[in-house]
Amino acid sequence: MRRRRTLQYTFIAHRYLYDHLKILHCDLSISNILLNRKDDGSEPIGLLIDYDFSIHTTSEAVNHRDTAADAADAHAAGDTPIGKRVVAVSDAEVLSDTFEGRVVVGAGRTQRQTPRMVRFSQSLETSPNRDFRAGCTALYGHRGSSWD
Amino acid sequence: MDSESVPLPGRSVPVAQLNDALRKELAGNTLNSHSNLLERLLPRERLPFPVDEDLLRRLSAPIGTHPPIWDELESSFCQPPTDFGEAAVCDWLNNIGTTMGLVLGRQCERLWWSGNCGEPLVGSSVHRKPDVVLLERNYHDQVSQKDLLGPKWAFVKALAVVREWPNAELADSVKSYLTFLCQPHRRFTISLSFIDTETGQLSITVTDRVGQVHINPIDLMQPSIDNGLFLLWILAFLMFGRLEDIGLDPHFEIDLNGQAIAIECENRRFEVLERIHALPSLFGRGTQVWIVTHNGIKYIMKDSWVREDGIHNEIAHLRRMASHEELKGRVPTLICGGDVVINGINDSTNRYRSGSCFHRVHRRIVTSPIGESIISFKSKREFIRAMISIIESKLTNS
Numbered sequence: 001m002r003r004r005r006t007l008q009y010t011f012i013a014h015r016y017l018y019d020h021l022k023i024l025h026c027d028l029s030i031s032n033i034l035l036n037r038k039d040d041g042s043e044p045i046g047l048l049i050d051y052d053f054s055i056h057t058t059s060e061a062v063n064h065r066d067t068a069a070d071a072a073d074a075h076a077a078g079d080t081p082i083g084k085r086v087v088a089v090s091d092a093e094v095l096s097d098t099f100e101g102r103v104v105v106g107a108g109r110t111q112r113q114t115p116r117m118v119r120f121s122q123s124l125e126t127s128p129n130r131d132f133r134a135g136c137t138a139l140y141g142h143r144g145s146s147w148d
Numbered sequence: 149m150d151s152e153s154v155p156l157p158g159r160s161v162p163v164a165q166l167n168d169a170l171r172k173e174l175a176g177n178t179l180n181s182h183s184n185l186l187e188r189l190l191p192r193e194r195l196p197f198p199v200d201e202d203l204l205r206r207l208s209a210p211i212g213t214h215p216p217i218w219d220e221l222e223s224s225f226c227q228p229p230t231d232f233g234e235a236a237v238c239d240w241l242n243n244i245g246t247t248m249g250l251v252l253g254r255q256c257e258r259l260w261w262s263g264n265c266g267e268p269l270v271g272s273s274v275h276r277k278p279d280v281v282l283l284e285r286n287y288h289d290q291v292s293q294k295d296l297l298g299p300k301w302a303f304v305k306a307l308a309v310v311r312e313w314p315n316a317e318l319a320d321s322v323k324s325y326l327t328f329l330c331q332p333h334r335r336f337t338i339s340l341s342f343i344d345t346e347t348g349q350l351s352i353t354v355t356d357r358v359g360q361v362h363i364n365p366i367d368l369m370q371p372s373i374d375n376g377l378f379l380l381w382i383l384a385f386l387m388f389g390r391l392e393d394i395g396l397d398p399h400f401e402i403d404l405n406g407q408a409i410a411i412e413c414e415n416r417r418f419e420v421l422e423r424i425h426a427l428p429s430l431f432g433r434g435t436q437v438w439i440v441t442h443n444g445i446k447y448i449m450k451d452s453w454v455r456e457d458g459i460h461n462e463i464a465h466l467r468r469m470a471s472h473e474e475l476k477g478r479v480p481t482l483i484c485g486g487d488v489v490i491n492g493i494n495d496s497t498n499r500y501r502s503g504s505c506f507h508r509v510h511r512r513i514v515t516s517p518i519g520e521s522i523i524s525f526k527s528k529r530e531f532i533r534a535m536i537s538i539i540e541s542k543l544t545n546s
Contacts, residue, residue, distance in 0.1 A: 013478035020472065023465055034519025036477050045477055047519040051462040052433070052454060 017048075018057065029055040044094030166274055167318055170430065174321060177359030177431050179505065185361055187389065189336075189354060189500035190381065194491070196388040197252050199381045201373065205379075211250045217243065223371040232310050232344035238262035245387040249381065256387045258305055259288040270300045273331070276322050280308035282386055301330035302406020303410045306386050306394060307339040324355040330435055332408045332423070332451075333400035335495065335510065338386065342368075350379060357434050357453040358497045358509045364475045392490050399488070399512075411449060413438065413514050414484040418442045418449055433508075439518055447483055448515050453508035456498060463513060477517070485513030 348369035418440035495510035
């Protein structure tokens, strides 16, 4: 349960970084999401670490050195263009892949999108002001006890 | 970590797997260069003493009972090694160093050792015979007097190999790799290769986090003042120079086992509690992460070699995050750090490599808090609860 919430906090931080600072992490993995436990015994929160590959999207996204080649690969494989996918779907991609137990990827890597991820992507694109929890609701149909 | 990376120390490594991994790492990361790379790597202003024709002149006269080592008339070394075996080359190099010391009135800081040319060194799961290694004088004395079981890879300062073929062999690269694997403060490694040809060639290989550079060989036994000065220049640095000039990071304090016990960052001394991450690959960022403590508070210290042409800067990102209260506890707080500065210069491969390749910058940061892995569980109870939660979620959403 706590790990679920840890992931949730992490995705909120991830989203905040993009929305407010235009920073996209680009290297999300199980190793880069940690538990931040407080000494007071309160509930631990997710700590998102390692920004070596992070980009400032307003100035760097199109110049990301991995993007061009990988976007070409993605195009050849019939995937969504990387730039758009990264901006719109990264949360869903992380979410889905983490729960599916696959390796989580960030910008510059190609991966097949599941129909669920596409739906979430579309929900975010059509409602840009939708917060992340609402996006999760759209994705999973309900908030459910897993998210509280 | 991908499957081609080389395993960490302590794990058993099949030779074929190691060679295969290194071969793949070396492919595309190996260059040939002229000696001007060495002039930048080992610059004149950092020489422990002048190496010039005046030194050659002084080395061409007997020093007490010590015979001269340089023939001024022939412009060549007087006593070349009798053969290009490990022991002969080791004795020859030590003789040159000792003679230079006698002429200049100082003792060698380091000496060459070939006593383990027939058996692997201690301290690595990768078993490799070292040919000839450079050790600190005190350590060398302990090893030669058999006070120690044998030298460890952790204390090898530089390498010398003897071989019959001009082309570098993979086995030579393994030795350089082991210095990186066993030395947390290793920045680059210098390896001398003595090639047993008629003219007795010397080639030098420099290995760093970008790749490997082979300096084109010179004819060591042919008459040439320049070639004589070239060897003396290298030996002056290796046997008398400062450790930071031959590839080590002076901000580290190393214990008798070769482990880092303290690391300095922005003039603050952080004591090492535990190394929690280290990439075992030879080339690349070479990221290492430690839990450190300063004034009783624990921090995370991260040391890595990031690409200079990279547009990403973790420090800049962390500084931008610092003013956002909403991110408190959810992203690391930067305590101190930046580019590592050695001898007043930012530590980068750009200092000595040519502009034809990309470069890596040495960076070290200290952050807080210390997180715990989300895949480690405190108890079976916690693990089972997490599993149940996942199963419930899957059932609900399927």
